[in-house]
Amino acid sequence: MPFILVRDGRLGRRSFLGATLAAAGAVGAPAARAAAPLTLYSAQHPQVVDLLIRRFTKETGIPVRLHAGEGPEIASQIVAEGSASPADVFFTENSPELMLLDEKGLLAPVDPATLAAVPRRYSAPDGNWVGVLARENVLAYDPSLIQKSALPQSLMDLARPHWKGKIAIAPTDADFLPLVDAVAAVQGEAAALAWLKGLKRNAALYDDDEGVVAAVNRGAVATGIINNYYWYRLRTELGAAKMRSRLYYFPPGNIGGLVNISGAAVLKSSRHSAEAERFLAFLVSRPVQEMLGRSDVDFEYPLAPGVAANPALKPFPELDPPKISVAELGDDRPAARLLREAGLI
Numbered sequence: 001m002p003f004i005l006v007r008d009g010r011l012g013r014r015s016f017l018g019a020t021l022a023a024a025g026a027v028g029a030p031a032a033r034a035a036a037p038l039t040l041y042s043a044q045h046p047q048v049v050d051l052l053i054r055r056f057t058k059e060t061g062i063p064v065r066l067h068a069g070e071g072p073e074i075a076s077q078i079v080a081e082g083s084a085s086p087a088d089v090f091f092t093e094n095s096p097e098l099m100l101l102d103e104k105g106l107l108a109p110v111d112p113a114t115l116a117a118v119p120r121r122y123s124a125p126d127g128n129w130v131g132v133l134a135r136e137n138v139l140a141y142d143p144s145l146i147q148k149s150a151l152p153q154s155l156m157d158l159a160r161p162h163w164k165g166k167i168a169i170a171p172t173d174a175d176f177l178p179l180v181d182a183v184a185a186v187q188g189e190a191a192a193l194a195w196l197k198g199l200k201r202n203a204a205l206y207d208d209d210e211g212v213v214a215a216v217n218r219g220a221v222a223t224g225i226i227n228n229y230y231w232y233r234l235r236t237e238l239g240a241a242k243m244r245s246r247l248y249y250f251p252p253g254n255i256g257g258l259v260n261i262s263g264a265a266v267l268k269s270s271r272h273s274a275e276a277e278r279f280l281a282f283l284v285s286r287p288v289q290e291m292l293g294r295s296d297v298d299f300e301y302p303l304a305p306g307v308a309a310n311p312a313l314k315p316f317p318e319l320d321p322p323k324i325s326v327a328e329l330g331d332d333r334p335a336a337r338l339l340r341e342a343g344l345i
Contacts, residue, residue, distance in 0.1 A: 037063040038275045041078065043071035043092040043174065044262060045229070047297040048133075055291070056282050062275050071097040071174040072332060079104055083269045088276040091132070091264040091283070094178050096332035098129040098263050103331055108266045111277050117284035118303040122261050125327050129265035132283045133292065133300040135227040136319055137179055137258045139248040140213045145222040151248045155179075155256030156187070158225075159198020168215050168224035169199055171344035173208045175227050175260065180335035182258045185328045189338060196342035205344070210234070217245040227260065232299035232312055252320035259321040262300065 042049050046068065053064045067087070068074070075097040078085050085106075092098060101107050107128040115127055122131030141151060146166065152158055158167050170176055184192040204221050206212045212224035213234050228247065235243050250256035264283055266276040282288055289302035293309050301309045301316045309316055339345045 035060075035062045035275070036272055037065045038272055038279060039065045039067065039086050039088045040279070041074050041087040041090045042066060042068040043074050043090075043094075043097065044068075045093070045298070048292070048300070049091070051291075051295060051297060052283065052288070055288065056279060059282070060275075060278065062278070064279075072177065072336075075100050078106060078267070082106070085267055085269050086271075087267050088270040088272050089264055089266055089279050091262075093135075093260065093262045094174060094332075095129075095131075095261045095263055095326040096178055096181060096330055096335075097174075098124065098265055099326065099329070100331035100333070101265065102126065102128045106268055108268045108270065108273065110266065110280060114277070114281045114284060117281075117286075119305065121325065122303050123263065123326075124265075125325075129263045130280055130284055131261045131263045131303050131326075133262040133298070134303060134316070135229050135260045135262070135300050136249075136314075136321065137256055137260070138226060138228045138231070139223050139250070139256070140216040140226050140231050140245045141223040141248050142216055142219055142221075142245050144244065145219065148246070148248065151223065152256075153251055154254055155183070155225075155250060156191075156195055158202065159195045161202075164202045165204075166222040167199070167202055168204045168206055168212045168221040170206045170208050170212050170225075171196075171199075171339055175209055176225070177332045177335040177339075178260050178329055179225070179255075179258055180338055181329045181332060182255050182322060182324050184334055184338065185324055185330070186255055186322060189334065193338050193341055196338055196344060200342055200344055213245065217243060219244065223248075225256075228313065229299045232310070235312075236296065249314065249319075253322055255322050257319065257321045258324065259319060261303075261326060 057063055071092045071094055109127055110130050114130055115123055118131050183195055209226045209230040213226050213230045215221050216224045231247055264280050270276045286304055289304040289307045292298045293302045293307050299310055
């Protein structure tokens, strides 16, 4: 089964455009005629999406045409396209992008059986998108540069003068936006702006979480704010023996331990809504969730109850994130405004 990916550097990391999976010869494909392709707009990790698309097409005979990039960019594109969007499904790393499209009235209701596959708190309050996977915010740190006992008890501490030159962040990375949303939700926008201004004074800036964790791992900076996924991906690439960095988990309930929800939705304008709904059901099905938990390419937490994550990860029940709902986290627009006001983007 041919699989074609075309890279486009203009979209930055995790950018894949014009990807197509042909269904010819796929197991279960209709003999009489090929199924119409499903158009997936994705802002999920490409390694994970590759795995999922291949299995979905093999099982259903439905080919998938992939358009991918950063979550905020893809969400903005869908808003601009409106009812003319060719997208059938949007699958993204962070809930605020889905909340934005839901607020714009661009998403269709998810089938109740699909919603029931994961705990309700991980999906849209109105049922217009479903949670699929989760990641936790953590600090990567170099124990040769800073002792674990000296690491902050709160994410907010990193704005204090003591941390100048000791922290790395990626403010233009889509994964940083929900963290800003969380600070604003818990502490208020004034406190969030002050925190960001403190980070601007203190932090080394990188383009993305990959850049942050690589810098910490090579000893360029003592600590860095990342999603846990990227540390494990780097360990896979380099090998455990070359990981000089470690992970630090913030104390229970601290904003720094925010859990990000990756979710998917069917576009209201979809021309293939039945196939699109089938793709959502596939994502949260127990066999697929178990496949993701067992895989050596995905270091996220499956959201289906009772499905174990990759054994390298800290067990999901042991996480104690701040009590912030996806509705309270919002749609990223306040976060983007605060980052601009702080001079970080």
